[in-house]
Amino acid sequence: MARLWRAVLACLVLTTLPLSGNIGIEVVEEVPPAWPEGSEAYDNMVEMANFGYRRIDTNANQNARDWIASQLESFGYEVERQPFTTEVCSNCENIVVTIEGELSDEWYVVGAHHDAICYSPPPLIGMTYPTCTSSGAYDDGTGSGALLELARVFSLWEGKPTHTWKLGWWDYEEWQGSGSPEGGGKGSLHFVTEQIPDDVEVTYVNLDMFALNWPVETPIASQLAGCNEDYWTLYQFTSPVSDWSYYEGNGLEVTEEMQDRATWFQERLKSINSNLSHPEQWVRVIDDTKGNSDHFNFIMNGHTATWIRGQHQYIYEEGDACEQTPKHAQSDSVSTLNVLGGGRVGVESGLQTGLDIVATHAWWDWNIAQNDSQVISGQGDADVVSSQVIVAVLVVIVISLVAVVMRIHKINQ
Ligand SMILES: [Zn+2]
Numbered sequence: 001m002a003r004l005w006r007a008v009l010a011c012l013v014l015t016t017l018p019l020s021g022n023i024g025i026e027v028v029e030e031v032p033p034a035w036p037e038g039s040e041a042y043d044n045m046v047e048m049a050n051f052g053y054r055r056i057d058t059n060a061n062q063n064a065r066d067w068i069a070s071q072l073e074s075f076g077y078e079v080e081r082q083p084f085t086t087e088v089c090s091n092c093e094n095i096v097v098t099i100e101g102e103l104s105d106e107w108y109v110v111g112a113h114h115d116a117i118c119y120s121p122p123p124l125i126g127m128t129y130p131t132c133t134s135s136g137a138y139d140d141g142t143g144s145g146a147l148l149e150l151a152r153v154f155s156l157w158e159g160k161p162t163h164t165w166k167l168g169w170w171d172y173e174e175w176q177g178s179g180s181p182e183g184g185g186k187g188s189l190h191f192v193t194e195q196i197p198d199d200v201e202v203t204y205v206n207l208d209m210f211a212l213n214w215p216v217e218t219p220i221a222s223q224l225a226g227c228n229e230d231y232w233t234l235y236q237f238t239s240p241v242s243d244w245s246y247y248e249g250n251g252l253e254v255t256e257e258m259q260d261r262a263t264w265f266q267e268r269l270k271s272i273n274s275n276l277s278h279p280e281q282w283v284r285v286i287d288d289t290k291g292n293s294d295h296f297n298f299i300m301n302g303h304t305a306t307w308i309r310g311q312h313q314y315i316y317e318e319g320d321a322c323e324q325t326p327k328h329a330q331s332d333s334v335s336t337l338n339v340l341g342g343g344r345v346g347v348e349s350g351l352q353t354g355l356d357i358v359a360t361h362a363w364w365d366w367n368i369a370q371n372d373s374q375v376i377s378g379q380g381d382a383d384v385v386s387s388q389v390i391v392a393v394l395v396v397i398v399i400s401l402v403a404v405v406m407r408i409h410k411i412n413q
Contacts (some may be wrong), residue, residue, distance in 0.1 A: 032363055034156040036355040038348035042392060044071075044145030045137060045211075049334050053133035054116040056089045056172045063363045065114050068095050068169050071148055073157040084171075084190040087182050090385040092171040094187045099165040101365075107201050108365060110150065110358060111188060111294055112143030112207040113173030117328050124176035139327040142310075143207030144169055144324050146351055150358055161365045163203075173208070173294055174328070188294035192301045203265060204305040205358055206295035209291045209327060210234060211350040212233075213310030214282035216341050226359070234278075234353055237288035238266050238306040239299055246289045252300055261304040263280035269306060272360045283353065307352050 014378045022031035045069065052060040069079045077097040084092050095114070116136025135141070151167050168189030196202060213234035218227050239262035240247070244254045288295065288307060295305035311325050326332040326340070341347035 030367055032153075033158065034153045036153045036352075036359050038350075038352035038355060040151040040152070041142075041146040041351045041355060042344065042348050044148045045141040045337075046139035046145075046318075046334055048114070048145055049135040049137040053118065054114060054136055055118075056115050056174075056176070057091050061115055062091070062093075065093055065095050065169065065171065067147060068114060068144065072097050072151055075152050076154065077151065082190065082195065084186070084194075086172065086186050088176060088180060089172050089186065092190075094171055094191055095169040096191070097151065097167050099161060099167075102166040103163050105197075106163050107166055107196070107200055107202045108161070108205075108300075108362070109166045109168060109202050110147060110205045110207065111168040111170055111191075112147045113140045113170040113187060113294060115171050115174055115187075116140070116332075117174035117176065118330060118332075119177045119328055121329055126175065127180065128177040132330065134328065134330055134332045135334070136332055137337055138209050138211070138325065138332050140173070141210045141334075142209060142211045142337075142351065143308075146207055146210070146355055146358075148272045149355065150362070154362060157363075159366060159367055161362070163365055164379065165362070165365075170294055181373065183295055185297055188297045192297045192303070195303075196303075201261075202298060202303040203261075204295055204298040204303055205361065206293055206298075206305060206307040207354065208293045208307060208309060208359070209325065210308050210310035210354045211323075211337060211347050212340055213350045214225040214279065214353055216310075216346045216350040219342065221339060222322055229322050231282045232311050232322070232350070233311050234283045234350075236261065236269050236283075236285045236306045236357075237290070237295070237309065238269060238285055239304045240287035240289065241266055243287045243289050247290060247299055250291070250300060250316070255302075258304070260300065265304050265306065268361070269357070271355055272364075276356050276360060278353065278357075282303060283357075310350060310354075349373075360370065 048054070048064055051064040051067070054061040054064050069081065072079050072095070080096045080098070081095040084094070084097055086092065101108075116134050116139065118128070118134035119125070120129070120132070147167055147169065154165070154167075168188075168191055170191065172186035173184050173188065175184035176182075189358040203263045213231045214231045216232050218229055218232060239258070241259075241263050244252070247253060266285050272286065273280070273283050285306075288299070288305075291299075292311075293307050295307045298305040311322075337347050338344055341350060
């Protein structure tokens, strides 16, 4: 019997050994102390929409950015206001906070725009008129509200990230319409050209219009109208791996380093999605071939970027009947989002998908020492550990049973 118990003990030690090795106790501590929530991002989006039409140079625009700044201060951030002017904007302002990392010359920046616009729908593109107003719930209450929720969560994380993080709420992303002498993207352009030192390398995540994406199902009405997709897609339009034609056409000289970093970033985003079990068909990392939001300015200035965006960007080109993005119009409201998203809970779940991607990108950066392959996350490690515990328990049960059977056998003899 003593020999049997020695065997049981040996088995126990063997099966539990990995727990105290590489992925031991530190892994258990790697569980994030806080994680962003779709419901909080939704509330922020509603707050943004409630400020009204946040067009540049309006009270609504100023009130919204003041509110963002006050929220950030309540989370303990030191808020940087970065005012700028352009030909048509006399009172534009970006709101920026910084989380110092180990590396001061490599930044991870996340941004969204806080302004909104309204003009005539296609085919009369870009005609503004006095009664046209938009609460900009989707464009970009979703992005700016989600970014505020990420800021709240990052303020609760202990320790220091590897990279220096900057969170930015850009003003004047929106083109002011066909009567305007200048284009949009002015807030992010100001940041990229005035606020990033020459020796700093940036990886940028742009949040502009998401929530109507996986796991939100396309509405029955749109399916009846010919939409043959089960879910809205979440795109990550990323620095290109193969097709740089759009950026080259805009004058960018693509270097080998840009190319390498684009490959690295697309791989990282794919690892994040597979780690989160996001279905590749509905949460897609693809080359950005159109610009069309603030990430454009980062890529044109030699940095690496992705744009997280729900629904198709170009309904008419993609030729399907699924995507009807409520942007730049009176219909861009919270109630439209609720209808398209199948209720508040649906919109929250769509927001959650994007939040999880950015938070995982951040969490891996906060924990790079335990995580240098950047493929394993806290969640994944926890699964490995718990499966080892299950195996150990099973082995103990089997050995105990064998012992009992042998004992009974002995008694019977
Ligand atoms: Zn936008």
